[in-house]
Amino acid sequence: MENKRKGPVVFSEIKSIDALKEALRIGRVGVLDVVRDSNLKGRGGAGFPAGVKWNLAASANDDKKYIVCNADEGEPGTFKDRVLLTEYTRLIFEGMIIAAYAIGAKKGFIYLRGEYRSIFPHLVNTMAEMRKENLLGDGILKNKDFSFDIEVRLGFGAYVCGEETALIESLEGNRGEPRNRPPFPVYTGYNGHPTVVNNVETLANIPHIILKGVKWFKSIGTEKSSGSKIISVSGDCKKPGVYEVPFGTTVKSILKIAAASDTKAVQVGGASGVCLPKSQFDRKIGFEDISTGGSIIIFNSKRDMLDAADNFLHFFQEESCGQCTPCREGIPVLIEGLELLKRGECDKKYLDDLLSLAETMQLASKCGLGQSAPNMFVSVVDNFKSEYKLSKNTRKENLFHG
Amino acid sequence: MTKICSVEKKIRSEGKDLILCDETRSELLPILRRVQDRKGYISDKDMQEIADRLGIHPVEVYSVVTFYSFLNYEKQGSTVIRVSNCISNLLAGSKKVLREFEKELKIKSGQTTKDKKITLKETSCIGMCDKAPAIMVNDKLVGNVTPKKVQQVIKGIRNGK
Ligand SMILES: Cc1cc2nc3c(=O)[nH]c(=O)nc-3n(C[C@H](O)[C@H](O)[C@H](O)COP(=O)(O)O)c2cc1C
Ligand code: SF4
Ligand code: FES
Numbered sequence: 001m002e003n004k005r006k007g008p009v010v011f012s013e014i015k016s017i018d019a020l021k022e023a024l025r026i027g028r029v030g031v032l033d034v035v036r037d038s039n040l041k042g043r044g045g046a047g048f049p050a051g052v053k054w055n056l057a058a059s060a061n062d063d064k065k066y067i068v069c070n071a072d073e074g075e076p077g078t079f080k081d082r083v084l085l086t087e088y089t090r091l092i093f094e095g096m097i098i099a100a101y102a103i104g105a106k107k108g109f110i111y112l113r114g115e116y117r118s119i120f121p122h123l124v125n126t127m128a129e130m131r132k133e134n135l136l137g138d139g140i141l142k143n144k145d146f147s148f149d150i151e152v153r154l155g156f157g158a159y160v161c162g163e164e165t166a167l168i169e170s171l172e173g174n175r176g177e178p179r180n181r182p183p184f185p186v187y188t189g190y191n192g193h194p195t196v197v198n199n200v201e202t203l204a205n206i207p208h209i210i211l212k213g214v215k216w217f218k219s220i221g222t223e224k225s226s227g228s229k230i231i232s233v234s235g236d237c238k239k240p241g242v243y244e245v246p247f248g249t250t251v252k253s254i255l256k257i258a259a260a261s262d263t264k265a266v267q268v269g270g271a272s273g274v275c276l277p278k279s280q281f282d283r284k285i286g287f288e289d290i291s292t293g294g295s296i297i298i299f300n301s302k303r304d305m306l307d308a309a310d311n312f313l314h315f316f317q318e319e320s321c322g323q324c325t326p327c328r329e330g331i332p333v334l335i336e337g338l339e340l341l342k343r344g345e346c347d348k349k350y351l352d353d354l355l356s357l358a359e360t361m362q363l364a365s366k367c368g369l370g371q372s373a374p375n376m377f378v379s380v381v382d383n384f385k386s387e388y389k390l391s392k393n394t395r396k397e398n399l400f401h402g
Numbered sequence: 403m404t405k406i407c408s409v410e411k412k413i414r415s416e417g418k419d420l421i422l423c424d425e426t427r428s429e430l431l432p433i434l435r436r437v438q439d440r441k442g443y444i445s446d447k448d449m450q451e452i453a454d455r456l457g458i459h460p461v462e463v464y465s466v467v468t469f470y471s472f473l474n475y476e477k478q479g480s481t482v483i484r485v486s487n488c489i490s491n492l493l494a495g496s497k498k499v500l501r502e503f504e505k506e507l508k509i510k511s512g513q514t515t516k517d518k519k520i521t522l523k524e525t526s527c528i529g530m531c532d533k534a535p536a537i538m539v540n541d542k543l544v545g546n547v548t549p550k551k552v553q554q555v556i557k558g559i560r561n562g563k
Contacts, residue, residue, distance in 0.1 A: 076488045076527040114472045115528045117541040154435060156470030159526060173430030175469040234490040234531035241532050297489055311489050315526055
């Protein structure tokens, strides 16, 4: 594979399939130990340790287990998985095969968002090649008792299906409505069987870790966040694109990489993330500071942050599955509140009510969509006070007292 | 009421508490995709037939079809243009792009042209944030579509490209 991109982990040099051979050499327990010791955390946003997930699934007693690669990438401002799926296809498959070997899965799925359907043929062709090379199918690399194959499933334009339990519902042929967690998919996932759901990037890390070792991996990044993050940079900058940076990289240095100037705000983590004003550009990417699925959206000084918040709230309104009340009913109220703020008709009291509604949504929504929908609203209210004026007249009606 | 398909019967007889038929029901979305690929949309009759095949109620199929924004239960133009209205596109001026499409096609977002060739829609982030404004033409992702390029895109479609 020609490697045009450069980066500390995923974009570093590796010889295809050497990691799989190494995995087969050290055995299932060996792989599970390495992944656990590496402290690799999920790159899809939630940051759950991959090793814990794998170990739970591996120790589950069931003859059917599944590994699912989450390629639903729907968070606004994220496109790194598109690049990985196109340019690092075999690396991702290799990561999946190693995962399957470790947990004892015979079947895997790639859940590819409908928007990326144009990548579908490439994935299928690569899989066909790999079957010929005895890397997928029965008796992988002449190991009689290791058989595994992958099916690519297409999504149909629903952001919420990126949530792992909604994704499983969708795989089962249902509406993509999130389930309550617990129970977690590692216990009862696809059709009730133990299922590991991992992000594309998480899986792309695996071959590197297996081959180059825990010590190497932990030497990159920070103490609490080992390794690197692949970020998708867009918005007001000269060099939008996909970059791999070690954890601990500051927002400021990312702006430099992207050749951004006159920056007023940076949205980290997409619509569900936080919006940072200039005073916070020294903050660092990492699980101990600002955790992100990789979306970095840059706003220059001409942009209206209330408009940005409005765009995100409408996004969530469109994508909410409508199952639970705080999310379904809360989002429209915030949209209306934002409208009042824009017109300068929102008073302090009402704004406080809106903020406590936001808190309720964060606490009481069933899934991450509703929990994070108010984030941008709160960010803008807190961090961009100069962009709105509060009204002096107290509104007659208010949210909680009739 | 949900009919019980053979697979589920088997599972139940083995004492496993599974609500739905194992592999069969999970084929629903791939089946819907094949139907839509062939006809452009999924009609009531199709839903009925699929439901019969899977041993589930047609309402269940309907509820799935209506959940996913890329599944259509109404006839569409042979080409569907989706303009992303996400934040990166907004920053890059996607509203103007949408307006230009509306003007050129003489329809509003959500409608289909008189000759039934082109349907215009809006959608969320399509993962082309670095090449905004971006659109989808059926399954194809097209980046850097400035208002000036709108005519060219439409011409391409009309010429069957
Ligand atoms: C609304 C919502 C959307 C999500 N979308 C994605 C997604 O597109 N891709 C992804 O990998 N994880 C997504 N997640 C996180 C998944 O639920 C899950 O945590 C992740 O796939 C686990 O993989 P990881 O541990 O490797 O990160 C989403 C979560 C929520 C709540
Ligand atoms: S929080 Fe929103 S998206 Fe999540 S389950 Fe509730 S209604 Fe659905
Ligand atoms: S935010 Fe617009 S394509 Fe991603």
